[in-house]
Amino acid sequence: MRYLPLTDPDRSAMLQAVGVASIDDLFVDVPQAARGVKFDDLPRFASELSVERQLTHMANKNMRAGSSPFFIGAGAYWHHVPASVDHLIQRSEFLTSYTPYQPEISQGTLQVLFEFQTQVAMLTGMEVANASMYDGSTAAAEAVKMAMRITRRSRVVLSGSLHPHYRDTIVTNEAHTDSELELCPHDMRGSEDLCSMIDDKTAAIVVQTPSVFGGLIDLEKAARTAHEKGALLIVVVTEIVSLGAVRSPGEMGADIVVAEGQSLGNGLNFGGPYVGLFATRQKYVRQMPGRVCGETVDADGKRGYVLTLSTREQHIRREKATSNICTNSGLCALAFSIHLSLLGEKGLRKLAILNHQSAVKLANALCEIDQVELVTPNFFNEFTIALPKNAHRIANALADRDVLCGVRASRLFPECPGIGRYLIVAATEMNTDEDRDAFVRALKEVLR
Amino acid sequence: MTGSTMNRQGRQTQPHAAPANVNVTQTEMITGNRGLQIEEGLIFDHGKLDVTGVDFAVPDDTVEHRLGNFARTSVIGLPGLSEPEAVRHYVRLSQKNFSIDTGLYPLGSCTMKHNPRLNEKMARLDGFMNLHPMQPHKTVQGALELIDTLADWLKVLTGMPAVAMSPKAGAHGELCGLMAIRACLEDRGDARKVVLVSDSAHGTNPATAATCGYAVEAIPSTRDGRVDLAALKARLGPDVAAFMLTNPNTCGLFEREIIEISEALHEAGALLYCDGANFNAIVGRVRPGDLGVDAMHINLHKTFSTPHGGGGPGAGPVVLSEALAPYVPLPYIKHELGEYSLVEIEEEAVEEGGKPFGRLSAFHGQMGMFVRSLSYMMSHGSDGLRQVSDDAVLSANYVAARLKDHMSQSFEGPCMHEVLFDDRFLKDTGVSTLDFAKAMIDEGYHPMTVYFPLVVSGAMLIEPTETESKESLDQFIDTLIALTERAKSGTAEEAFHQAPTMTPRRRLDETQAARNPVLRWLPDTPTAQAAE
Ligand SMILES: Cc1ncc(COP(=O)(O)O)c(C=O)c1O
Numbered sequence: 013m014r015y016l017p018l019t020d021p022d023r024s025a026m027l028q029a030v031g032v033a034s035i036d037d038l039f040v041d042v043p044q045a046a047r048g049v050k051f052d053d054l055p056r057f058a059s060e061l062s063v064e065r066q067l068t069h070m071a072n073k074n075m076r077a078g079s080s081p082f083f084i085g086a087g088a089y090w091h092h093v094p095a096s097v098d099h100l101i102q103r104s105e106f107l108t109s110y111t112p113y114q115p116e117i118s119q120g121t122l123q124v125l126f127e128f129q130t131q132v133a134m135l136t137g138m139e140v141a142n143a144s145m146y147d148g149s150t151a152a153a154e155a156v157k158m159a160m161r162i163t164r165r166s167r168v169v170l171s172g173s174l175h176p177h178y179r180d181t182i183v184t185n186e187a188h189t190d191s192e193l194e195l196c197p198h199d200m201r202g203s204e205d206l207c208s209m210i211d212d213k214t215a216a217i218v219v220q221t222p223s224v225f226g227g228l229i230d231l232e233k234a235a236r237t238a239h240e241k242g243a244l245l246i247v248v249v250t251e252i253v254s255l256g257a258v259r260s261p262g263e264m265g266a267d268i269v270v271a272e273g274q275s276l277g278n279g280l281n282f283g284g285p286y287v288g289l290f291a292t293r294q295k296y297v298r299q300m301p302g303r304v305c306g307e308t309v310d311a312d313g314k315r316g317y318v319l320t321l322s323t324r325e326q327h328i329r330r331e332k333a334t335s336n337i338c339t340n341s342g343l344c345a346l347a348f349s350i351h352l353s354l355l356g357e358k359g360l361r362k363l364a365i366l367n368h369q370s371a372v373k374l375a376n377a378l379c380e381i382d383q384v385e386l387v388t389p390n391f392f393n394e395f396t397i398a399l400p401k402n403a404h405r406i407a408n409a410l411a412d413r414d415v416l417c418g419v420r421a422s423r424l425f426p427e428c429p430g431i432g433r434y435l436i437v438a439a440t441e442m443n444t445d446e447d448r449d450a451f452v453r454a455l456k457e458v459l460r
Numbered sequence: 461m462t463g464s465t466m467n468r469q470g471r472q473t474q475p476h477a478a479p480a481n482v483n484v485t486q487t488e489m490i491t492g493n494r495g496l497q498i499e500e501g502l503i504f505d506h507g508k509l510d511v512t513g514v515d516f517a518v519p520d521d522t523v524e525h526r527l528g529n530f531a532r533t534s535v536i537g538l539p540g541l542s543e544p545e546a547v548r549h550y551v552r553l554s555q556k557n558f559s560i561d562t563g564l565y566p567l568g569s570c571t572m573k574h575n576p577r578l579n580e581k582m583a584r585l586d587g588f589m590n591l592h593p594m595q596p597h598k599t600v601q602g603a604l605e606l607i608d609t610l611a612d613w614l615k616v617l618t619g620m621p622a623v624a625m626s627p628k629a630g631a632h633g634e635l636c637g638l639m640a641i642r643a644c645l646e647d648r649g650d651a652r653k654v655v656l657v658s659d660s661a662h663g664t665n666p667a668t669a670a671t672c673g674y675a676v677e678a679i680p681s682t683r684d685g686r687v688d689l690a691a692l693k694a695r696l697g698p699d700v701a702a703f704m705l706t707n708p709n710t711c712g713l714f715e716r717e718i719i720e721i722s723e724a725l726h727e728a729g730a731l732l733y734c735d736g737a738n739f740n741a742i743v744g745r746v747r748p749g750d751l752g753v754d755a756m757h758i759n760l761h762k763t764f765s766t767p768h769g770g771g772g773p774g775a776g777p778v779v780l781s782e783a784l785a786p787y788v789p790l791p792y793i794k795h796e797l798g799e800y801s802l803v804e805i806e807e808e809a810v811e812e813g814g815k816p817f818g819r820l821s822a823f824h825g826q827m828g829m830f831v832r833s834l835s836y837m838m839s840h841g842s843d844g845l846r847q848v849s850d851d852a853v854l855s856a857n858y859v860a861a862r863l864k865d866h867m868s869q870s871f872e873g874p875c876m877h878e879v880l881f882d883d884r885f886l887k888d889t890g891v892s893t894l895d896f897a898k899a900m901i902d903e904g905y906h907p908m909t910v911y912f913p914l915v916v917s918g919a920m921l922i923e924p925t926e927t928e929s930k931e932s933l934d935q936f937i938d939t940l941i942a943l944t945e946r947a948k949s950g951t952a953e954e955a956f957h958q959a960p961t962m963t964p965r966r967r968l969d970e971t972q973a974a975r976n977p978v979l980r981w982l983p984d985t986p987t988a989q990a991a992e
Pocket of ligand 1: 337338339569570629630631632662664665706710735737738759774776
């Protein structure tokens with residue numbers, strides 16, 4: 013077995029040193045009823061070549077993004093990741109280390125986290141950020157809990173702009189607390205009146221921009237109203253690249269910003285692992301969930317980094333911790349941070365413009381088709397269109413023509429009647445003019 | 461040796477002999493660097509707003525934007541690095557980390573085993589990495605098949621009938637398991653308020669129970685490091701929903717009364733949650749399903765070798781007993797008539813007899829980790845996995861046996877895949893567990909887990925894992941013995957307090973970090989440069 017260094021003579025010598033006759037003697041504490049199990053249904057060990065063949069066979073059954081025109085978004089986005097990012101995250105010392113519990117031999121990971129926190133804070137327009145959460149949706153659930161702790165109120169409004177997976181994650185996480193969630197109906201056109209939903213019992217209002225339909229949402233009035241009533245504004249961003257082109261949630265008055273960071277440095281990976289971003293104001297740091305890295309000095313007075321504010325965390329505070337999270341998304345945060353360092357201000361802005369233009373060109377072309385209507389007038393790289401026929405059938409027909417055209421709204425909102433004709437379409441820097449032409453052509457055919 | 465031997469080019473080929481009166485290691489450094497240890501500033505110290513390491517096509521200025529009045533006008537302040545600068549920055553930083561690939565990493569409870577590179581290669585197959593979670597099912601049959609295959613392996617290895625795949629780490633799995641338990645009890649019309657947790661449990665256990673809306677109470681351990689069954693039985697009653705037990709537990713011991721524990725719980729109408737972080741000790745040998753467990757998470761990033769990545773990502777699938785099997789999170793995979801699909805909607809699950817309790821996150825789990833762990837399982841097979849647990853347990857017992865007369869092992873008898881020591885052997889030496897750990901660093905080892913579990917004083921939990929050779933274990937043990945002797949000699953107290961001294965940074969001031977939190981870089985002066 014290629015991963016096991018001990019030889020049989022080693023094992024014998026070790027058993028002898030331990031003073032037992034066989035390995036079974038070390039399992040004497042296992043109850044009789046659970047001993048002697050055979051796993052005959054499972055295969056035996058396999059060579060690299062054999063494993064590679066079997067898994068490649070499974071991989072080849074899938075239709076991957078890029079093998080044909082691809083326009084799916086809805087919370088995960090297809091972007092180009094520079095070759096150096098994947099190379100660097102596979103450095104042994106990043107890949108195979110644990111959470112930096114021993115700072116003297118973890119300054120690499122710790123400095124990366126400090127840089128990551130700074131980048132996230134800058135991008136979201138907030139003062140501080142943590143060292144990552146599992147993903148955007150769980151970060152949103154944590155933000156709701158944090159807002160209730162800060163305000164000591166229990167009513168939370170979930171806007172109709174919110175991705176239904178995020179909404180459901182929050183609902184599930186609040187199922188056993190005394191919070192009171194108010195779920196707004198889906199808001200395709202960005203027309204809901206956020207201000208009227210906030211009163212002086214509201215802990216927070218959760219709004220997503222760009223919305224799950226792709227529309228850009230104005231938060232400024234909601235922020236003002238929330239603050240007047242002592243509530244917090246939680247802003248969700250599922251496409252972090254948008255912040256290279258649109259105003260940051262911080263500038264619009266957000267108190268907590270949670271985001272999905274997958275778009276930078278991380279592949280689509282069929283849904284995970286991704287990286288949750290969590291940013292807030294300095295005055296709330298002690299209520300923040302998750303790990304945080306801070307600057308300090310060492311015994312020689314040199315600048316260095318440690319995990320800090322751990323009295324919030326489960327390993328110290330146990331049932332009184334701000335969150336139960338332990339392992340987070342370290343390596344995905346590293347990938348995010350490397351990609352963003354490569355981009356810098358200049359690259360990120362260019363990437364954002366290219367995304368926006370890719371989507372605008374596609375939206376313009378699609379809307380020239382008879383009876384296809386754009387529903388979201390202002391958007392970043394994703395928008396919603398109304399089709400003359402059922403979007404489910406159309407999406408399937410387009411998939412048969414090798415065009416993955418987007419996510420039908422009815423998959424995300426199965427409970428809503430009357431949403432059947434809507435399609436949520438994303439376009440990024442990955443899409444070419446040929447891709448867009450192919451989409452338009454195929455849609456015309458299908459509608460004919 | 462004269463130091464004057466030269467080759468034909470006139471280049472010296474032997475080192476100079478050191479003169480007796482010069483201490484060569486004390487030379488003042490011009491750069492602050494020390495050979496391969498190179499100081500590296502923050503990207504904010506040397507990055508520039510107008511530099512980028514990514515080239516793009518030229519934007520098409522004829523396209524009219526549709527950003528409305530949302531266009532960003534402010535400067536973000538993000539520095540950029542060209543590719544050579546970026547590569548150097550991150551390579552230098554990486555060199556300040558200890559890792560499994562660097563050396564033995566005996567961090568108890570974390571299972572720092574070798575991470576096979578085949579797994580990395582498989583996870584990067586185009587047909588897995590470039591799949592979107594919302595693609596039509598018919599375009600992702602291979603991906604769904606992979607998740608389903610992994611689920612089968614987990615069910616067989618644990619002897620449990622069902623598994624929820626979506627939890628993103630161990631703690632998330634705990635939440636999933638407790639939500640299933642809560643849903644089941646509420647369905648019986650028997651909502652209960654309290655979750656009991658062993659006092660040696662990991663902090664995530666009580667934190668999760670609280671997150672799930674339960675009051676938490678601790679159950680003490682006995683003097684042999686296991687759950688006090690009598691105390692547990694005495695506490696059971698109509699208000700107790702579940703007991704969270706770690707098995708093998710965090711003292712490195714098998715809870716030999718687990719079946720009695722499970723029976724007592726079931727009799728009292730409660731359920732048994734097992735923290736499966738230590739599954740590595742029994743994988744391929746013992747099935748939790750034979751021990752009366754109702755729910756157990758498996759840290760794929762421990763037992764099944766997906767890399768820890770400096771703190772994640774992980775994956776924490778949860779296996780469930782017959783009683784809990786209907787209470788799963790959405791979505792899950794269905795395999796019918798040779799076709800795979802995802803059940804995403806509550807109504808659909810209910811039609812199939814399920815009673816889903818909601819959604820734990822967006823999409824459907826840590827696919828990247830699934831590919832890696834299946835690759836690992838297939839590589840080992842059932843025989844290899846059994847050898848994994850055998851070797852892991854043997855290695856820990858070997859460490860225990862050879863250290864027995866030098867350090868103070870907390871509990872008698874064979875241990876599982878990790879062995880717990882406490883600080884009794886350091887009594888009156890002036891050396892603390894922390895000092896001892898830091899001295900190990902100077903000797904080229906990552907310390908064991910220290911000060912956890914909380915049930916012994918100055919805990920040192922050593923988990924060698926099955927991927928160390930005997931030579932590597934011996935060198936490690938010899939080092940610990942020598943350090944122990946040094947500590948007991950009474951002459952090296954100050955050296956222990958000062959350790960480590962050979963690292964990029966010496967001990968860091970954690971008090972200052974917490975008192976005056978500096979959690980991000982800030983410019984000294986407002987950014988003057990505007991972005992393009
Ligand atoms: C015993 C035990 N339980 C639970 C956990 C939590 O797992 P995770 O870090 O994957 O959330 C850990 C890991 O740190 C652990 O060691």
